[in-house]
Amino acid sequence: MAYSEKVMDYFSNPRNVGEIKDADGIGEVGNSRCGDIMKMYIKVDDSGVITDCKFKTFGCGAAIATSSMATTLIKGKTVDEALKLTNKAVMEALDGLPPVKVHCSVLAEEAIKAALSDYYTRKGIDPEPIVGKIESHDHEDLACDL
Numbered sequence: 001m002a003y004s005e006k007v008m009d010y011f012s013n014p015r016n017v018g019e020i021k022d023a024d025g026i027g028e029v030g031n032s033r034c035g036d037i038m039k040m041y042i043k044v045d046d047s048g049v050i051t052d053c054k055f056k057t058f059g060c061g062a063a064i065a066t067s068s069m070a071t072t073l074i075k076g077k078t079v080d081e082a083l084k085l086t087n088k089a090v091m092e093a094l095d096g097l098p099p100v101k102v103h104c105s106v107l108a109e110e111a112i113k114a115a116l117s118d119y120y121t122r123k124g125i126d127p128e129p130i131v132g133k134i135e136s137h138d139h140e141d142l143a144c145d146l
């Protein structure tokens with residue numbers, strides 16, 4: 001399995017690792033088969049711009065690289081723009097992932113959606129019509145290469 005240089009870079013020197021103590025939204029997702037867990041923190045200003053984003057990932061290299069790349073892609077964006085971020089865009093920004101690792105990038109997309117969902121909930125807004133249903137983090141259908 002060959003990783004792109006960018007994946008290796010984001011895995012070895014992940015950007016935005018950590019947590020935000022006074023976060024406006026926190027999302028945690030996991031893959032029950034490999035046991036990998038991703039936690040995403042966002043800080044949002046009054047105009048709806050994501051001013052900071054940090055993550056913690058207990059998981060494989062691709063999960064770390066994709067969650068790190070996802071944080072850099074949504075930082076400075078509005079919550080609406082962040083909602084449109086797909087795992088495909090994250091993979092493209094990393095110059096691709098081996099097919100068996102695609103599901104790791106799905107986890108990164110879901111972590112952002114979970115953080116946004118929490119952000120709306122804290123504001124007293126029902127997140128489901130905006131963010132969609134956050135799944136039970138069960139990816140039995142996805143092959144997980146340990």
Ligand code: FES
Nearest residue numbers: 034036060063104
């Ligand atoms: Fe489980 Fe990558 S997220 S192997």
